[in-house]
């Protein structure tokens with residue numbers, strides 16, 4: 158059995174050998190991580206069973222490991238810089254321990270890593286290190302986000318991390334949907350909705366709340382954390398804050414989010430404001446409030462969020478054994494996530510884990526499509542829109558805060574923007590569900606984009622394509638109920654599958670079953 162097989166096999170834990178370091182390394186990733194992946198005799202100290210027998214928990218064990226075996230010369234670091242600043246001339250930067258969301262000129266910020274320190278290790282080293290941490294319960298590497306800690310928040314103490322071991326979400330082959338509806342063989346779904354609070358927001362929120370935890374320990378003026386939300390950000394924020402005992406305050410547009418989303422922050426003890434406006438109105442308010450009060454801003458305007466969300470892209474590469482897919486399709490609203498995916502892919506290329514990046518597609522609801530209109534204008538002029546109601550309610554956003562990040566990600570990846578009408582997105586959702594999925598309407602938007610790009614031949618039948626499913630369908634059951642009850646004005650609901658009412662007698666049941674069997678193709 159070759160060593161490269163061992164590195165790729167899920168069963169490598171007793172055999173893994175990390176590739177040797179370069180001769181003059183400037184930094185050594187935390188020795189805890191290396192121990193966790195080495196032979197069973199030395200790694201047994203990290204297993205929950207052994208920590209329990211010593212009366213320790215996994216956080217205590219991580220602390221003990223750190224004290225007894227501190228990382229040597231670990232000089233990975235990160236700081237805030239203005240987004241897309243010229244690396245040669247830029248002099249503006251901020252410590253991640255500062256409370257700052259905007260650059261001096263009012264533009265977006267970005268977390269910039271010390272790439273030369275990370276580059277002291279070859280791509281094969283990082284691939285093996287990340288692979289070695291998958292499926293473990295070692296604190297904090299059991300998280301798909303923190304398994305990439307050196308690339309996320311390298312300087313935070315593991316002790317300050319607030320995590321529900323998010324990430325490591327499944328990437329599955331959507332065989333029937335691909336073959337039956339799209340005539341393609343390589344359709345994959347990255348299900349970020351199978352997560353602690355049911356959406357990809359957990360990936361960013363573990364990072365943001367961990368940093369807040371650190372700031373509070375440093376006595377920085379952070380009373381609590383606040384966000385505007387269409388439902389998923391608020392769910393993630395309130396859950397992570399509750400887990401760390403930090404107050405959370407959420408601004409929700411009244412009557413515009415699903416019941417399942419609304420009940421999440423309520424149950425997690427957040428201070429919930431139902432505001433008589435839309436998401437863009439809530440976003441404006443939270444920005445004003447966080448500049449006046451000691452409330453830390455948790456929306457993706459805060460670039461810490463991107464650092465967690467980008468790990469989903471790294472995971473996709475990891476799950477394909479570091480082979481790069483041709484296309485990745487992502488539904489877009491406030492537009493932080495499209496940039497997060499770009500950043501994750503780009504870092505993997507820059508640090509030698511892969512040699513190219515996929516083409517990105519951002520998919521918007523036609524009722525909330527400012528990016529699509531901008532793209533269609535040839536990137537001439539951006540105009541915010543008044544977003545109308547959409548079944549894809551979490552992306553009902555007309556003035557996305559990360560517009561510049563999204564445009565950058567699309568230009569750098571030779572990307573495309575598509576849109577989906579209400580009927581298209583609901584039909585796509587129903588078609589996907591009929592193949593055994595239970596997707597959210599936002600994923601229906603992404604699938605519509607794929608259908609259009611397949612039809613026009615832009616995406617070919619053999620192109621390996623990943624659709625990012627951003628939330629769990631169970632958060633959006635009302636839209637499915639409306640669709641399958643044929644209860645949506647001016648929508649044909651072509652794939653509705655309403656239940657059949659039948660009398661409780663054998664003859665009636667047999668009649669409906671015979672009718673069903675005669676109509677249904679084998």
Ligand SMILES: Cc1ncc(COP(=O)(O)O)c(C=O)c1O
Pocket residue numbers: 356387389390457488489490491492493494495551552597599627628
């Ligand atoms: C379920 C879901 N999908 C997609 C998005 C779009 O993500 P982004 O705002 O980062 O574009 C959001 C939030 O906006 C969301 O909650």
Ligand SMILES: N[C@@H](CCOP(=O)(O)O)C(=O)O
Pocket residue numbers: 384385386387388389390391455456457458490491493551552
């Ligand atoms: N869909 C989001 C909208 C806010 O996006 P964010 O990523 O900027 O927090 C939500 O669920 O609130």
